[in-house]
Amino acid sequence: MASDFYKEKEHAFITIGRDIKEGNIPSLVLMCGKEEYLIRWYSDVLIKKYVSEACMPIDLVILEGENATVDKIKESLETVSLMSERKVVMLPDFSPVAGKEIKGFGTAEIKELIDYFEMIPEGSMLLITYSEQQETKSKKSKIKTAVEKIGRVYDFQPLKDGQLKSFIEKRFNLAGKTYAASVINLIMSESGYGNKAIEYSLYNLENDLKKIIAHSGNSSEITAADVSDIIAANPENNVFAMLNAIGRNRKDEAFRLLHNLLDAGTPIFNLLRLITNQLELILSVKEMKDEGLKISAIQKTLGVHQFRIKKAMAVTGLYSMNDLKCALCAAYEVDENIKTGLLEGHLALEYFISKI
Structure with missing residues:
Protein backbone atom coordinates (compact mmCIF):
# COMPACT_ATOMS: atom_id res chain seq x y z
CA MET A 1 0.00 0.00 0.00
CA ALA A 2 1.33 3.43 -0.87
CA SER A 3 2.09 5.64 2.10
CA ASP A 4 0.10 8.78 2.91
CA PHE A 5 3.28 10.79 2.29
CA TYR A 6 3.57 9.38 -1.20
CA LYS A 7 -0.06 10.06 -2.06
CA GLU A 8 0.21 13.70 -1.01
CA LYS A 9 3.36 14.44 -3.04
CA GLU A 10 3.98 14.64 -6.76
CA HIS A 11 5.80 11.68 -8.22
CA ALA A 12 9.60 11.86 -8.23
CA PHE A 13 9.80 11.56 -12.03
CA ILE A 14 7.85 14.82 -12.33
CA THR A 15 10.10 16.53 -9.79
CA ILE A 16 13.35 15.41 -11.40
CA GLY A 17 12.08 16.27 -14.87
CA ARG A 18 11.38 19.82 -13.73
CA ASP A 19 14.71 20.05 -11.88
CA ILE A 20 16.62 18.93 -14.98
CA LYS A 21 14.76 21.42 -17.18
CA GLU A 22 15.39 24.29 -14.74
CA GLY A 23 19.01 23.29 -14.07
CA ASN A 24 18.38 22.59 -10.37
CA ILE A 25 20.27 19.33 -10.01
CA PRO A 26 22.64 19.72 -7.03
CA SER A 27 26.06 18.12 -6.52
CA LEU A 28 24.55 15.47 -4.20
CA VAL A 29 21.73 13.24 -5.46
CA LEU A 30 20.08 10.13 -4.00
CA MET A 31 17.70 8.05 -6.13
CA CYS A 32 15.81 5.46 -4.14
CA GLY A 33 12.41 3.76 -3.89
CA LYS A 34 10.69 0.61 -5.07
CA GLU A 35 10.60 1.32 -8.82
CA GLU A 36 14.07 0.24 -9.92
CA TYR A 37 13.25 0.90 -13.58
CA LEU A 38 12.82 4.64 -12.90
CA ILE A 39 15.93 4.78 -10.70
CA ARG A 40 18.07 3.35 -13.51
CA TRP A 41 16.34 5.40 -16.20
CA TYR A 42 16.93 8.75 -14.51
CA SER A 43 20.45 7.80 -13.42
CA ASP A 44 21.23 7.33 -17.10
CA VAL A 45 19.50 10.63 -17.93
CA LEU A 46 21.72 12.55 -15.47
CA ILE A 47 24.87 10.78 -16.62
CA LYS A 48 24.14 11.54 -20.29
CA LYS A 49 23.33 15.14 -19.42
CA TYR A 50 26.50 15.91 -17.48
CA VAL A 51 29.15 13.53 -18.86
CA SER A 52 30.49 13.86 -22.39
CA GLU A 53 30.22 10.57 -24.26
CA ALA A 54 33.82 10.90 -25.45
CA CYS A 55 35.05 11.32 -21.85
CA MET A 56 32.75 8.74 -20.25
CA PRO A 57 35.61 6.38 -19.20
CA ILE A 58 37.27 9.21 -17.27
CA ASP A 59 34.50 11.55 -16.13
CA LEU A 60 32.14 8.82 -14.93
CA VAL A 61 33.42 6.80 -11.97
CA ILE A 62 31.31 3.91 -10.69
CA LEU A 63 32.32 2.65 -7.25
CA GLU A 64 30.77 -0.49 -5.81
CA GLY A 65 31.65 -3.32 -3.48
CA GLU A 66 35.08 -3.03 -1.90
CA ASN A 67 35.95 -0.14 -4.22
CA ALA A 68 33.34 2.09 -2.59
CA THR A 69 35.58 3.46 0.16
CA VAL A 70 35.37 6.99 1.54
CA ASP A 71 38.89 7.74 0.32
CA LYS A 72 38.13 6.63 -3.24
CA ILE A 73 34.86 8.57 -3.23
CA LYS A 74 36.67 11.75 -2.16
CA GLU A 75 39.55 11.23 -4.57
CA SER A 76 37.21 10.64 -7.50
CA LEU A 77 35.06 13.68 -6.75
CA GLU A 78 38.05 15.94 -6.35
CA THR A 79 39.60 14.96 -9.68
CA VAL A 80 38.61 17.63 -12.19
CA SER A 81 36.55 16.48 -15.17
CA LEU A 82 38.31 16.36 -18.53
CA MET A 83 35.77 17.92 -20.90
CA SER A 84 32.39 17.12 -19.33
CA GLU A 85 30.03 19.56 -17.64
CA ARG A 86 30.47 17.60 -14.40
CA LYS A 87 32.53 14.77 -12.99
CA VAL A 88 30.00 12.15 -11.88
CA VAL A 89 30.82 9.61 -9.18
CA MET A 90 28.15 6.94 -8.81
CA LEU A 91 27.48 4.57 -5.90
CA PRO A 92 24.97 2.09 -7.36
CA ASP A 93 22.75 -0.01 -5.09
CA PHE A 94 24.47 1.52 -2.06
CA SER A 95 22.90 -0.42 0.83
CA PRO A 96 24.12 1.93 3.64
CA VAL A 97 21.28 4.16 2.37
CA ALA A 98 18.95 1.65 4.05
CA GLY A 99 20.97 1.79 7.25
CA LYS A 100 22.88 -1.40 6.47
CA GLU A 101 26.58 -1.69 7.16
CA ILE A 102 28.74 -3.34 4.51
CA LYS A 103 32.34 -4.50 4.49
CA GLY A 104 34.63 -1.51 4.80
CA PHE A 105 31.72 0.86 5.35
CA GLY A 106 30.59 0.86 8.96
CA THR A 107 29.36 3.56 11.32
CA ALA A 108 32.63 5.55 11.25
CA GLU A 109 32.82 5.54 7.45
CA ILE A 110 29.15 6.56 7.11
CA LYS A 111 29.78 9.54 9.43
CA GLU A 112 32.90 10.50 7.48
CA LEU A 113 30.99 10.37 4.18
CA ILE A 114 28.12 12.46 5.56
CA ASP A 115 30.58 15.05 6.87
CA TYR A 116 32.06 15.27 3.37
CA PHE A 117 28.72 15.86 1.63
CA GLU A 118 28.98 19.63 2.09
CA MET A 119 32.49 19.69 0.64
CA ILE A 120 31.74 18.12 -2.75
CA PRO A 121 33.42 20.30 -5.41
CA GLU A 122 31.10 22.43 -7.52
CA GLY A 123 32.12 20.72 -10.76
CA SER A 124 31.41 17.23 -9.44
CA MET A 125 28.30 15.24 -8.55
CA LEU A 126 27.87 12.29 -6.21
CA LEU A 127 25.02 10.09 -7.46
CA ILE A 128 23.82 7.44 -5.00
CA THR A 129 21.16 4.85 -5.83
CA TYR A 130 19.33 2.23 -3.82
CA SER A 131 16.30 0.17 -4.79
CA GLU A 132 13.95 -0.79 -1.94
CA GLN A 133 12.50 -4.16 -2.85
CA GLN A 134 10.94 -4.88 0.52
CA GLU A 135 7.17 -4.47 0.93
CA THR A 136 7.68 -2.02 3.79
CA LYS A 137 10.01 0.91 3.57
CA SER A 138 13.34 0.66 5.26
CA LYS A 139 13.96 2.85 8.29
CA LYS A 140 15.28 6.21 7.15
CA SER A 141 19.07 6.17 7.42
CA LYS A 142 21.48 8.93 8.39
CA ILE A 143 22.64 9.08 4.78
CA LYS A 144 19.15 9.70 3.44
CA THR A 145 18.46 12.32 6.12
CA ALA A 146 21.72 14.11 5.28
CA VAL A 147 21.03 14.09 1.54
CA GLU A 148 17.58 15.56 2.14
CA LYS A 149 19.20 18.51 3.95
CA ILE A 150 22.17 19.09 1.63
CA GLY A 151 21.21 17.72 -1.78
CA ARG A 152 18.15 16.13 -3.37
CA VAL A 153 16.35 12.82 -2.77
CA TYR A 154 14.21 11.40 -5.56
CA ASP A 155 12.04 8.63 -4.11
CA PHE A 156 10.65 6.61 -7.02
CA GLN A 157 7.52 4.77 -5.91
CA PRO A 158 5.20 2.75 -8.21
CA LEU A 159 3.23 4.74 -10.76
CA LYS A 160 -0.34 5.80 -10.09
CA ASP A 161 -3.12 5.13 -12.60
CA GLY A 162 -2.74 8.31 -14.65
CA GLN A 163 1.04 8.01 -14.73
CA LEU A 164 0.85 4.34 -15.71
CA LYS A 165 -1.55 5.24 -18.53
CA SER A 166 0.88 7.89 -19.81
CA PHE A 167 3.78 5.40 -19.61
CA ILE A 168 1.92 2.95 -21.87
CA GLU A 169 0.63 5.58 -24.29
CA LYS A 170 4.08 7.15 -24.71
CA ARG A 171 5.59 3.86 -25.82
CA PHE A 172 2.80 3.19 -28.32
CA ASN A 173 3.06 6.76 -29.64
CA LEU A 174 6.83 6.42 -30.14
CA ALA A 175 6.16 3.25 -32.13
CA GLY A 176 3.69 5.16 -34.33
CA LYS A 177 0.75 3.06 -33.20
CA THR A 178 -2.84 4.10 -32.59
CA TYR A 179 -5.03 2.54 -29.90
CA ALA A 180 -8.41 2.78 -28.25
CA ALA A 181 -8.77 3.84 -24.61
CA SER A 182 -10.19 0.38 -23.88
CA VAL A 183 -6.90 -1.19 -25.03
CA ILE A 184 -4.90 0.89 -22.54
CA ASN A 185 -7.39 -0.01 -19.80
CA LEU A 186 -7.07 -3.69 -20.70
CA ILE A 187 -3.29 -3.56 -20.29
CA MET A 188 -3.57 -1.75 -16.97
CA SER A 189 -6.13 -4.25 -15.75
CA GLU A 190 -4.55 -7.47 -16.96
CA SER A 191 -0.84 -6.85 -16.47
CA GLY A 192 -0.86 -7.09 -12.67
CA TYR A 193 1.25 -3.95 -12.24
CA GLY A 194 0.78 -2.46 -8.78
CA ASN A 195 -0.02 -5.73 -7.01
CA LYS A 196 2.72 -6.45 -4.48
CA ALA A 197 1.81 -10.14 -4.47
CA ILE A 198 2.94 -10.37 -8.10
CA GLU A 199 6.52 -9.80 -9.22
CA TYR A 200 5.61 -7.49 -12.09
CA SER A 201 7.46 -4.20 -12.40
CA LEU A 202 7.89 -1.53 -15.07
CA TYR A 203 10.66 -3.71 -16.53
CA ASN A 204 8.09 -6.47 -17.12
CA LEU A 205 5.52 -4.02 -18.45
CA GLU A 206 7.92 -2.41 -20.92
CA ASN A 207 8.97 -5.84 -22.17
CA ASP A 208 5.32 -6.81 -22.71
CA LEU A 209 4.63 -3.51 -24.49
CA LYS A 210 7.52 -4.22 -26.89
CA LYS A 211 6.04 -7.66 -27.57
CA ILE A 212 2.58 -6.18 -28.15
CA ILE A 213 4.00 -3.65 -30.61
CA ALA A 214 5.90 -6.40 -32.44
CA HIS A 215 2.80 -8.62 -32.47
CA SER A 216 0.78 -5.88 -34.17
CA GLY A 217 3.17 -6.14 -37.14
CA ASN A 218 2.50 -3.72 -39.99
CA SER A 219 -0.88 -2.70 -38.60
CA SER A 220 -1.07 0.92 -37.49
CA GLU A 221 -3.35 0.04 -34.56
CA ILE A 222 -2.84 -1.91 -31.36
CA THR A 223 -5.90 -4.08 -30.76
CA ALA A 224 -7.32 -5.92 -27.77
CA ALA A 225 -6.34 -9.17 -29.50
CA ASP A 226 -2.69 -8.04 -29.61
CA VAL A 227 -2.82 -7.43 -25.87
CA SER A 228 -4.59 -10.69 -25.03
CA ASP A 229 -2.16 -12.74 -27.12
CA ILE A 230 0.86 -11.31 -25.28
CA ILE A 231 -0.31 -10.67 -21.73
CA ALA A 232 -1.55 -14.05 -20.64
CA ALA A 233 -4.15 -14.07 -17.89
CA ASN A 234 -2.11 -13.33 -14.80
Missing part, protein backbone atom coordinates in the same frame (compact mmCIF):
# COMPACT_ATOMS: atom_id res chain seq x y z
CA PRO A 235 -2.50 -15.32 -11.57
CA GLU A 236 -4.26 -12.40 -9.87
CA ASN A 237 -7.12 -12.48 -12.39
CA ASN A 238 -7.49 -16.24 -12.01
CA VAL A 239 -7.58 -15.92 -8.22
CA PHE A 240 -10.34 -13.31 -8.49
CA ALA A 241 -12.22 -15.66 -10.82
CA MET A 242 -11.69 -18.52 -8.36
CA LEU A 243 -13.06 -16.48 -5.44
CA ASN A 244 -15.94 -15.39 -7.65
CA ALA A 245 -16.75 -19.03 -8.42
CA ILE A 246 -16.60 -19.95 -4.72
CA GLY A 247 -18.95 -17.06 -3.90
CA ARG A 248 -21.43 -18.39 -6.49
CA ASN A 249 -21.08 -21.88 -4.98
CA ARG A 250 -19.42 -23.18 -8.15
CA LYS A 251 -16.80 -25.31 -6.44
CA ASP A 252 -16.17 -27.35 -9.60
CA GLU A 253 -15.16 -24.20 -11.47
CA ALA A 254 -13.05 -23.04 -8.50
CA PHE A 255 -11.17 -26.36 -8.45
CA ARG A 256 -10.57 -26.12 -12.20
CA LEU A 257 -9.12 -22.62 -11.84
CA LEU A 258 -6.96 -23.74 -8.92
CA HIS A 259 -5.48 -26.62 -10.93
CA ASN A 260 -4.94 -24.32 -13.93
CA LEU A 261 -2.85 -22.08 -11.70
CA LEU A 262 -0.91 -25.00 -10.26
CA ASP A 263 -0.38 -26.60 -13.67
CA ALA A 264 0.94 -23.26 -14.96
CA GLY A 265 3.70 -23.52 -12.38
CA THR A 266 2.48 -20.92 -9.90
CA PRO A 267 4.42 -21.62 -6.67
CA ILE A 268 2.24 -22.75 -3.76
CA PHE A 269 3.17 -19.90 -1.42
CA ASN A 270 2.88 -17.30 -4.18
CA LEU A 271 -0.62 -18.56 -4.90
CA LEU A 272 -1.53 -18.59 -1.22
CA ARG A 273 -0.17 -15.05 -0.83
CA LEU A 274 -2.32 -13.96 -3.79
CA ILE A 275 -5.43 -15.56 -2.26
CA THR A 276 -4.80 -13.88 1.10
CA ASN A 277 -4.02 -10.57 -0.58
CA GLN A 278 -7.23 -10.64 -2.61
CA LEU A 279 -9.40 -11.62 0.35
CA GLU A 280 -7.94 -8.79 2.42
CA LEU A 281 -8.60 -6.38 -0.46
CA ILE A 282 -12.17 -7.60 -0.97
CA LEU A 283 -12.84 -7.31 2.77
CA SER A 284 -11.47 -3.75 2.90
CA VAL A 285 -13.40 -2.70 -0.21
CA LYS A 286 -16.63 -4.22 1.12
CA GLU A 287 -16.26 -2.39 4.44
CA MET A 288 -15.70 0.95 2.70
CA LYS A 289 -18.42 0.31 0.13
CA ASP A 290 -20.90 -0.45 2.93
CA GLU A 291 -19.86 2.86 4.53
CA GLY A 292 -20.88 4.63 1.33
CA LEU A 293 -17.42 5.48 0.02
CA LYS A 294 -16.94 5.84 -3.74
CA ILE A 295 -14.17 4.20 -5.79
CA SER A 296 -12.03 7.36 -5.77
CA ALA A 297 -12.15 7.55 -1.96
CA ILE A 298 -11.44 3.82 -1.59
CA GLN A 299 -8.49 4.09 -3.98
CA LYS A 300 -7.06 7.05 -2.06
CA THR A 301 -7.34 5.17 1.22
CA LEU A 302 -5.96 1.83 0.03
CA GLY A 303 -3.41 3.19 -2.45
CA VAL A 304 -4.09 0.51 -5.09
CA HIS A 305 -5.04 0.86 -8.75
CA GLN A 306 -8.70 1.43 -9.51
CA PHE A 307 -8.87 -1.68 -11.70
CA ARG A 308 -8.10 -3.92 -8.71
CA ILE A 309 -10.74 -2.10 -6.68
CA LYS A 310 -13.33 -2.61 -9.43
CA LYS A 311 -12.51 -6.33 -9.56
CA ALA A 312 -12.85 -6.56 -5.79
CA MET A 313 -16.18 -4.72 -5.91
CA ALA A 314 -17.49 -7.26 -8.42
CA VAL A 315 -16.95 -9.99 -5.83
CA THR A 316 -18.10 -8.20 -2.66
CA GLY A 317 -21.79 -8.92 -3.28
CA LEU A 318 -21.13 -12.67 -3.24
CA TYR A 319 -19.82 -12.72 0.34
CA SER A 320 -21.05 -11.47 3.70
CA MET A 321 -18.58 -9.79 6.04
CA ASN A 322 -18.60 -12.93 8.16
CA ASP A 323 -17.95 -15.12 5.09
CA LEU A 324 -14.90 -13.03 4.16
CA LYS A 325 -13.50 -13.08 7.68
CA CYS A 326 -13.94 -16.86 7.84
CA ALA A 327 -12.31 -17.26 4.42
CA LEU A 328 -9.33 -15.18 5.56
CA CYS A 329 -8.97 -17.25 8.72
CA ALA A 330 -9.08 -20.40 6.57
CA ALA A 331 -6.34 -18.99 4.29
CA TYR A 332 -4.15 -18.20 7.30
CA GLU A 333 -4.78 -21.72 8.58
CA VAL A 334 -3.76 -23.24 5.23
CA ASP A 335 -0.51 -21.27 5.34
CA GLU A 336 0.24 -22.63 8.81
CA ASN A 337 -0.72 -26.20 7.86
CA ILE A 338 1.65 -26.16 4.88
CA LYS A 339 4.54 -24.62 6.79
CA THR A 340 4.20 -27.06 9.69
CA GLY A 341 3.94 -30.01 7.31
CA LEU A 342 0.46 -30.95 8.45
CA LEU A 343 -0.83 -30.88 4.86
CA GLU A 344 0.84 -31.05 1.45
CA GLY A 345 0.49 -27.81 -0.55
CA HIS A 346 -1.91 -28.96 -3.29
CA LEU A 347 -4.09 -30.82 -0.83
CA ALA A 348 -4.15 -27.87 1.57
CA LEU A 349 -5.39 -25.53 -1.17
CA GLU A 350 -8.06 -28.00 -2.25
CA TYR A 351 -9.13 -28.27 1.39
CA PHE A 352 -9.32 -24.48 1.55
CA ILE A 353 -11.75 -24.33 -1.40
CA SER A 354 -13.93 -27.11 -0.01
CA LYS A 355 -14.04 -25.50 3.43
CA ILE A 356 -15.16 -21.97 2.54
